[in-house]
Amino acid sequence: MLRPLPLITALVLAGPVLFGVFGTILPAFGVGQPAGQGAPLAQVIAWPGLASALRLSVTTGVLSTVGALAIATLILAGWHGTASFRVIERLLSPLLAVPHAAAALGLAFLIAPSGWVLRVPALALGWDVPPDLLILQDPWGLSLTAGLIAKELPFLLLMMLASLPQTQAPACLRVAQSLGAGRVAGWLKAVFPSIYTQVRLPVMVVLVYGMTNVDVATILGPNTPPTLSVQVTRWMMDPDLALRATAAAGALVQMGAVIAVLFLWTWAERGAARLGRRWIWSGLGLPERLSRALGLTFAILSATAVLAGIAALAVWSLAARWQFPALLPEAPSLRAWTRFGPEMLSVAGDTLLIAGVATLVALILVIGCLEAEHRFGLTTGQRALWLLYLPLLIPQVAFLPGLQFLPVWAGAGPGLTLVILGHVIFVVPYVFLSLSGPFRAWDTRYAKVSAGLGASPDRTLWRLRLPMLLAPALTAAAVGVAVSVGQYLPTLLLGGGRVSTLATEAVALAAGGDRRAIGVWGLGQTLAALLPFAAALLLPALVYRNRRGLRHG
Amino acid sequence: MDRGLRLQDVRLSKDATPLLALDAKIAPGDVLTLMGPSGSGKSTLLSYVMGDLPPAFAATGAVRLDGHDILTLPTDKRRISILYQDPLLFPHLDVATNLAFGLPRTVPRAKRRAMVDAALADVDLDGFGPRDPASLSGGQAARVALMRVLLAGPAAVLLDEPFSKLDANLRDRMRSLVFDRVRDAAIPALLVTHDEDDARAAGGQVIRL
Numbered sequence: 001m002l003r004p005l006p007l008i009t010a011l012v013l014a015g016p017v018l019f020g021v022f023g024t025i026l027p028a029f030g031v032g033q034p035a036g037q038g039a040p041l042a043q044v045i046a047w048p049g050l051a052s053a054l055r056l057s058v059t060t061g062v063l064s065t066v067g068a069l070a071i072a073t074l075i076l077a078g079w080h081g082t083a084s085f086r087v088i089e090r091l092l093s094p095l096l097a098v099p100h101a102a103a104a105l106g107l108a109f110l111i112a113p114s115g116w117v118l119r120v121p122a123l124a125l126g127w128d129v130p131p132d133l134l135i136l137q138d139p140w141g142l143s144l145t146a147g148l149i150a151k152e153l154p155f156l157l158l159m160m161l162a163s164l165p166q167t168q169a170p171a172c173l174r175v176a177q178s179l180g181a182g183r184v185a186g187w188l189k190a191v192f193p194s195i196y197t198q199v200r201l202p203v204m205v206v207l208v209y210g211m212t213n214v215d216v217a218t219i220l221g222p223n224t225p226p227t228l229s230v231q232v233t234r235w236m237m238d239p240d241l242a243l244r245a246t247a248a249a250g251a252l253v254q255m256g257a258v259i260a261v262l263f264l265w266t267w268a269e270r271g272a273a274r275l276g277r278r279w280i281w282s283g284l285g286l287p288e289r290l291s292r293a294l295g296l297t298f299a300i301l302s303a304t305a306v307l308a309g310i311a312a313l314a315v316w317s318l319a320a321r322w323q324f325p326a327l328l329p330e331a332p333s334l335r336a337w338t339r340f341g342p343e344m345l346s347v348a349g350d351t352l353l354i355a356g357v358a359t360l361v362a363l364i365l366v367i368g369c370l371e372a373e374h375r376f377g378l379t380t381g382q383r384a385l386w387l388l389y390l391p392l393l394i395p396q397v398a399f400l401p402g403l404q405f406l407p408v409w410a411g412a413g414p415g416l417t418l419v420i421l422g423h424v425i426f427v428v429p430y431v432f433l434s435l436s437g438p439f440r441a442w443d444t445r446y447a448k449v450s451a452g453l454g455a456s457p458d459r460t461l462w463r464l465r466l467p468m469l470l471a472p473a474l475t476a477a478a479v480g481v482a483v484s485v486g487q488y489l490p491t492l493l494l495g496g497g498r499v500s501t502l503a504t505e506a507v508a509l510a511a512g513g514d515r516r517a518i519g520v521w522g523l524g525q526t527l528a529a530l531l532p533f534a535a536a537l538l539l540p541a542l543v544y545r546n547r548r549g550l551r552h553g
Numbered sequence: 554m555d556r557g558l559r560l561q562d563v564r565l566s567k568d569a570t571p572l573l574a575l576d577a578k579i580a581p582g583d584v585l586t587l588m589g590p591s592g593s594g595k596s597t598l599l600s601y602v603m604g605d606l607p608p609a610f611a612a613t614g615a616v617r618l619d620g621h622d623i624l625t626l627p628t629d630k631r632r633i634s635i636l637y638q639d640p641l642l643f644p645h646l647d648v649a650t651n652l653a654f655g656l657p658r659t660v661p662r663a664k665r666r667a668m669v670d671a672a673l674a675d676v677d678l679d680g681f682g683p684r685d686p687a688s689l690s691g692g693q694a695a696r697v698a699l700m701r702v703l704l705a706g707p708a709a710v711l712l713d714e715p716f717s718k719l720d721a722n723l724r725d726r727m728r729s730l731v732f733d734r735v736r737d738a739a740i741p742a743l744l745v746t747h748d749e750d751d752a753r754a755a756g757g758q759v760i761r762l
Contacts, residue, residue, distance in 0.1 A: 377608045443641070445637055445641055446641055448603060448628070448635055449634075449637070449641050450629075450643075450654070451603070451604075451627075451629040452603065452633060452634035452635045452655075452702070452707065452711075453634060453654055453655030453701065453702070453705040454629055454632070454657070454705055455629055455654070455655070456629050457629070463654075464643055464645075467645045468643070468644065468645055470645075544645060547644055547645055547687065548685055548687035548688065549644030549645075549685070549686060549687035550644050550645055
């Protein structure tokens with residue numbers, strides 16, 4: 001029963017993506033469209049905002065990736081193994097769990113002209129009204145870039161940390177330092193190349209997400225024109241059905257841009273490697289103190305932006321009257337919670353149902369694949385890794401619209417089942433990334449001992465392996481739930497407007513400007529993603545409170 | 554019936570390079586000791602007998618247990634238990650559940666409890682049933698691991714350097730305990746070790762690779 005699971009998982013990942021890409025591309029060439037409509041591609045190319053939208057997508061994607069990668073590298077190079085780094089490490093899971101939309105809404109509350117950040121100088125300088133500055137949704141996409149860096153930094157840092165055991169980082173660093181290199185320069189010269197090889201795909205995932213995300217770009221990005229992915233989504237959701245083909249053509253352009261940028265990125269990687277070699281030959285070092293200070297400062301800023309943003313959501317949700325430039329509301333009030341709370345809780349129930357089912361399916365597939373790998377000696381090659389990352393490397397707008405045709409083709413309509421399938425596609429890679437390390441690191445001699453005692457492979461899995469891996473399995477489940485809770489576009493497009501989740505509601509509210517409502521919904525989304533992490537920490541500690549051998553950390 | 558464990562013209566190779574050739578018979582209660590340098594194929598032979606040969610290796614020959622060819626059987630059906638240098642007690646189960654793990658399901662609950670208690674008493678660990686395995690000393694854990702294997706009633710036992718991590722004092726006592734119990738239960742045992750003292754204590758045939 002286990003043997004076909006890797007193939008089934010591959011089909012679950014690749015099948016809908018490929019179906020969706022074809023379903024998206026064909027209308028872009030006018031296939032299936034009423035006669036008499038202009039060529040969709042020509043319409044997109046003729047759209048006056050195309051150049052700006054493309055520029056915005058590319059610059060925000062590339063800058064946010066370079067920024068997050070640079071900070072993650074500096075913080076690891078300068079601080080790994082120190083007490084400061086352990087604090088950052090503890091913050092990684094909660095930071096990672098905060099959904100993109102909630103983080104973006106929180107950041108908006110912080111950096112808006114009337115936000116928390118500018119209230120400090122306003123109080124000191126005696127400003128009565130917020131300054132007339134275009135900070136949020138600026139035309140250059142700077143706030144969008146900052147939001148993406150803050151949210152992608154924990155992911156890249158976690159991926160780099162996970163890759164460390166596969167390299168001989170401490171030994172290489174010691175050798176480099178013994179040859180006279182400083183800590184940061186030594187790490188960059190001797191350790192970074194092997195780490196980067198390991199995290200290349202996650203970096204590309206961040207790049208693609210940065211270029212193509214819709215939720216963060218809707219909240220923090222400019223409106224006229226927006227990024228291309230936001231514009232494609234607008235065309236897609238337009239009541240004028242003729243614009244669906246335009247949207248498909250826009251998605252095709254978006255995919256072309258992503259492929260071009262990925263190609264340029266690999267070319268830039270080679271250039272960076274050449275520059276790195278030249279740097280090593282030059283024998284030059286780095287201003288060590290400055291590099292370490294920069295890494296730590298940016299990491300603290302980034303973490304603070306997300307955490308303070310969530311705090312801002314919480315304070316706004318409890319604010320009765322809060323005038324500029326006061327740092328806190330005049331009085332607390334539960335009015336927003338009594339008004340929006342019941343509906344939010346109801347939607348939270350649906351959100352967690354979708355997340356629960358998607359995560360359960362993902363866990364079954366991932367555990368099945370990993371167990372099949374163990375039992376049948378299968379090996380995961382580079383191709384399997386690309387397949388795993390496929391749904392994260394293809395822009396969502398390039399395959400989700402086409403995926404809408406899947407139920408039509410099967411004689412059904414969009415709705416909950418399709419939304420869950422869509423979520424499974426995105427949850428599986430993250431659950432796999434989270435669980436595969438601990439699953440493979442399990443001492444397989446336990447299985448041999450167990451088999452020697454007469455236990456079947458299934459009994460060994462259920463009675464030994466899974467119970468012993470309870471903590472990482474629950475963490476992987478929490479990651480899955482957090483990923484699902486954060487999914488905006490799959491829910492919007494595959495639900496056909498009939499399925500509401502905390503993500504769709506929070507993003508929809510962002511345009512409205514009711515800060516108390518945004519506070520309630522944003523906080524609700526954050527809690528829905530964070531609580532499973534808390535459960536993943538508490539449950540194993542509770543279940544194994546009398547088992548010293550299973551207490552970690 | 555030809556009782557015991559028979560390794561009939563077993564040849565192991567890695568990437569087409571011959572590694573080990575062996576023809577041996579271990580009678581019930583006897584211990585065959587295999588000695589040799591690292592990489593000579595000793596532990597790989599144990600994997601082969603267990604039915605878990607790593608993919609890089611190839612093997613020919615026959616392995617018979619009490620006259621039956623066991624190579625076609627899955628590991629859990631071979632009735633061959635193994636003791637490693639680590640006790641490998643299952644850390645999420647208490648000591649009693651560890652001991653009961655290999656008991657056939659057909660054994661009634663009350664009898665299981667009695668067998669576990671008797672096994673614990675047998676190795677001076679009365680009352681240790683509800684204990685966390687992580688709270689045991691090295692010697693106590695080793696004794697529990699041995700009794701877990703014996704309670705499962707295996708037809709043969711493989712010993713993969715089982716005393717190498719114990720301190721010298723404890724090692725002598727564990728050697729006596731293991732070899733005495735193997736003899737008493739009339740189980741054929743295959744011991745892999747680097748230690749001449751292990752071989753002497755086992756008292757049986759020694760093959761040097």
